Amino acid sequence: MQYFEELKSMTQIFSYGEFILWNNEAITIENHSLFWKSWVERGIYFIQDILNSSGNFLTLDEFQTKFQIKINFLQYFQLITAIPSDLKKKAKSHAAPTRDSLETTTISTFPGKTNLDLSVMGCKNYYKLFNESCVIEPTGVKKWKDKFPNDFVDWSNKFLHIYRSSKDNKLRQFSFKLLHRTIVTKKELNKFRLVNDAAHITFCSNPDSIEHTILDCNVVTSFYSEAFSWFNQTCDTNIYLSNKQITLDDIT
Numbered sequence: 001m002q003y004f005e006e007l008k009s010m011t012q013i014f015s016y017g018e019f020i021l022w023n024n025e026a027i028t029i030e031n032h033s034l035f036w037k038s039w040v041e042r043g044i045y046f047i048q049d050i051l052n053s054s055g056n057f058l059t060l061d062e063f064q065t066k067f068q069i070k071i072n073f074l075q076y077f078q079l080i081t082a083i084p085s086d087l088k089k090k091a092k093s094h095a096a097p098t099r100d101s102l103e104t105t106t107i108s109t110f111p112g113k114t115n116l117d118l119s120v121m122g123c124k125n126y127y128k129l130f131n132e133s134c135v136i137e138p139t140g141v142k143k144w145k146d147k148f149p150n151d152f153v154d155w156s157n158k159f160l161h162i163y164r165s166s167k168d169n170k171l172r173q174f175s176f177k178l179l180h181r182t183i184v185t186k187k188e189l190n191k192f193r194l195v196n197d198a199a200h201i202t203f204c205s206n207p208d209s210i211e212h213t214i215l216d217c218n219v220v221t222s223f224y225s226e227a228f229s230w231f232n233q234t235c236d237t238n239i240y241l242s243n244k245q246i247t248l249d250d251i252t
Helices: 002-011 038-041 061-067 073-082 085-091 099-103 123-132 139-147 155-165 169-180 184-189 210-214 218-235 242-246
Strands: none
Touching: 061 073, 139 155, 139 169, 155 169, 210 218, 210 242, 218 242
């Protein structure tokens, strides 16, 4: 719902939504929103529909004459009592939305993008839309920025590079988790109280953590060095990458 509220705000669609009488969380009777089908069939949709030219509620007779409907007076007064006074004042100062606005399902989102038809959109479409427009910086990226402030200026490109650097799905998953810092080490297990302390790595005397195990550990550094030596000797190349370049897929 939070994301849909952002979409409404961004596109200005359903800007009239707060004035709708039906299924409106601000207009309730005994904590339940309303939907009276017979009223909808008579074209009663908005708060403005039951206001007169002075911005006051129609009398029961005026209401029945205007919409050619016969109702119980208790039902009518239940509705007007359920409408908050501040919402009534706001509706009074706004023109009544057109009936065509209720049938509008096509919206324009971003310049250069095709219009969206909400009537055929599913969860997948909304997820893709908000991923494309996401401006929220992941928590993992913020932590990497603290350590490498100059390497995460364009952090979204780091994630795109995962799919350029390897076709192996397991390597891609590992790189994705590493950038998001969701790889679980003994440091995290200790934080979640699943182990008693941030135990040391079995092959060195330092506490286990993402930074140490992937970047700083002497044993890992030695492994990287031997791997590059073997590769260069086998393929007659001269390639060497730092631990940071390997970790962050910074191969340019």
